[in-house]
Amino acid sequence: MERMNEGYPGQTTNPKMYDKSLPGQHYYLSPYLNSDGDDTSSTGQRYRDGQVVELTLFALHNITLFPGQILPFRVAEFMNIDIEIDEFLSGEQSIGLVTCNHILDRQNDRHVDALSLYGVTADVQSFQIGSDRCLVGLLIGRQKFVTLQVSQVEGELFATGKVKILQDPQEPTANDHLAMANTILAQPRPNLSCWPIWVYRLYDKTTLRKKIKKQISGWFDNSHQIFQNNIGCDQFSINVASQLPVPILWRLNLLSMDDIINRLRTILGYLNRYSELCCQQCQAVITRYADVISMSSVGPLAIYVDSGGQQYETVTTSQVVNTSWSSEEATHQSWFPGIISTVLVDCVLNAPNMDTKDRLNVKTLQE
Structure with a gap:
């Protein structure tokens, strides 16, 4: 059993008064780091959908980062890393983050580390250099990509490779919905589908979103952004996927999906089929x-x-x-x-x- 620590911000003898904002700010690294995911002071590079770029790829062992998710880091000998450190820290240069999986090589009957095909670009959100020359900071995931080629392996932690930027389809605007409705109403009645309404609800984004919210309502405070109606279903699906405690390969599967409805249906399927976390x-x-x-x-x-x-x-x-x-x-x-x-x-x-x-x-x- 753990007891409340004296001297830390948020210290209290009443657990109900525990300050939940401090872990997300990664206060344990430094009280001066900015972890606001909406901050635009370090926007980094923005790539076009389908654009092929060359990035420095860093391997995350058993971790999958999603767009908008924060990744804290601590590097003791950061001056020895052979990348454009000034451009990177200033937010002018993005890097690529990919998952490193420990998989079984059946041909040689041994486990090897393999980089995932899918990853995200990331920019420095905030950083600080301590008196011990230790670099601490926060990265924020930006855009999804698929790795096309790893051209040069620089070491155990990172490599250089070409990636293709991927973007989820944008949700239709209100005008798009209106135009679609007018098109359907203008069609002759015989052309309309005779499938019952429950079939359509299986693939309706709003219905899927409501069902997922009901399943995970106990995980979050009511004020959490997941419950805000002003975010689209595309962002909602990414937010939930980043918070879903499932095996690493399942998280990679959710990241790789380019269809919002498919991602929502997969998330709901995980929640409906599985109720326990196992070793x-x-x-x-x-x-x-x-x-x-x-x-x-x-x-x-x-x-x-x-x-x-x-x-x-x-x-x-x-x-x-x-x-x-x-x-x-x-x-x-x-x-x-x-x-x-x-x-x-x-x-x-x-x-x-x-x-x-x-x-x-x-x-x-x-x-």
Whole structure:
């Protein structure tokens, strides 16, 4: 059990007064970083749909970034990275972020790291250089792309490659809907479909959106942008996909889709078919979707970085099962300011075979 930490902003003895805005601001890195996703001070490059560009590609291990999602980073020896660091930090140069998967090479019977075809461009949202010459900052995902060619591998972390920019189809405007309605009304009656209305609702964006909102209503505060009606279904589908705690390959599948209705139907299918989160190694149940809670204004799933620069895609829940406590309370600063300790939890059935990256980082508020 973790107790509230004295000295952090948002510190309180009442969990109901816990400040959810601080984790999304990545206050643990620096109190001066700007994590506002709508900020336009660092817009970076904007590419046309279908444009082929050459980018420096960085590999994210077991992390999939979506457009609009924030990625914190911490680099100790950033001056040794051989890229145009000044242009990158100023927002004049975008980079590409792709997922690195640990997959089985059946031909050689061994696991290898493979880069995903799909990724997102990213710009520096905010950064700061500490007195120890450590670079900390936030990246924001911008545009989706598919990798056409990796021309030069610079090292374990990044490479140079050509990518093609992809853009989701734009939703019809009110005038487009009106023109479509007039076209349908002008058609002779026999040309209209005789399918029942429920068939159309299976592919209606508004209906799918309402069903998804109902499924995930307990994950977010009512003020969260997902529940705002002024965002289109295209942005809604991306926002939900970025918060969906599903296996990495499923998240990549959602990112790769270029059809809004298909993405919404796939998200709803995941939510309807699966109700539990399991250990990737042994499939033991760890928690349930019903137990997912949000300890951040961003939502229940976000990416955080530790003091060593390792990034983690983290989901917060109210309880876990089939786990064992494997460490004592720690006193280092939490990703969730106001909580003093971090406890590593091992899956009971697979603990001897798990390494540090497979462990669960569990944080709870003391009642």
